[in-house]
Amino acid sequence: MDEQAPWVQQQADPLAPRDDDLRHAMELLFFAYRDFTGEADAVLADYDMGRAHHRAVYFIGANTGISVSELLAILKITKQSLNRVLSTLIDEGYVVQETDDGDRRRRLMHLTPKGRDLEQLLTRRQSAHVARAYRDAGPDAVEGFRRVLFGLINEADRHRVTLPGAAAHG
Amino acid sequence: MDEQAPWVQQQADPLAPRDDDLRHAMELLFFAYRDFTGEADAVLADYDMGRAHHRAVYFIGANTGISVSELLAILKITKQSLNRVLSTLIDEGYVVQETDDGDRRRRLMHLTPKGRDLEQLLTRRQSAHVARAYRDAGPDAVEGFRRVLFGLINEADRHRVTLPGAAAHG
């Protein structure tokens, strides 16, 4: 019989989750995220766009007046990657940029009505998907879901989550 | 004042989650998944591999003796996409394939010891990440997290989630 490797089962701390539970969590995250993001893909394809466009439209919609660098910080991609999708969104009239009067280097972005329509079209299926899961699981489960997911977010970025109840400034 | 569009707030059903809550859920999923997957990326880069390799290694490890088509069904990618990563994993000795004696068309896959080491190396950081979130949130929250995420998975694929407690057949 070989010795148990230290990470196989950390029975030392009885409060520590079992290895099993952690695997289970990782699988849940994988499958749930896969199916959640899959909802918008069909719509996106009709507009010749990809997930990057969706993410940009979503976060500009949720953070009206956001600057380019703030959006970069949220998406954690490079300027070039963002610029490609941003260019098409601006060219096709989904997003507009305006120079910040306070700091004229900054370009503040917001959705046009056309952009808001797109955002709602994309989000509707995902919303329905989440709404069903929320309803099926019940309010207590939802609270737990939120707590765990919030804990999975790097501390430095937790403030970026828009809290429910906070009026969207759009 | 313009009329409320029907999807803005479905107050008709008091049990239905508010629009706010659904947005919040989508943001939590985005940030949490982003940071969760980010954990393994640094390690992966050292091995000249990407997330696709990680996913393949993970699911072969969790489902010893899995066939190529079963793995395709889990990952929901095309045969060609899988083949690229599978070829390198086999060439470099992380994964082996054996012909199924019962049906000699099938190739059953499992990890080599080297593959299992890699899988554990990759999973260790993510495990620690999840373990911390689990511990911080507490057991009731974990139960809720599981219920909601499970509900987010397409019904047809829920059976693919390895339940905790079920001994890994490896």
Added chain:
DNA sequence: GCATATAAGTCAATAACACTGACTTATTTT
């Protein structure tokens, strides 16, 4: 005023990961 820093945008080259469609080979089922 000048140097430095910051915000945004751009260029060129590259890579990971995915796609479609067609096709081959081996094996099993009907």
Added chain:
DNA sequence: AAAATAAGTCAGTGTTATTGACTTATATGC
């Protein structure tokens, strides 16, 4: 013998991302 299935392969393509260097405009510190 024909049809179906499992796996593997070929060629071509597209999205999303990367790095590194560079420009322009504006703001800030001294």
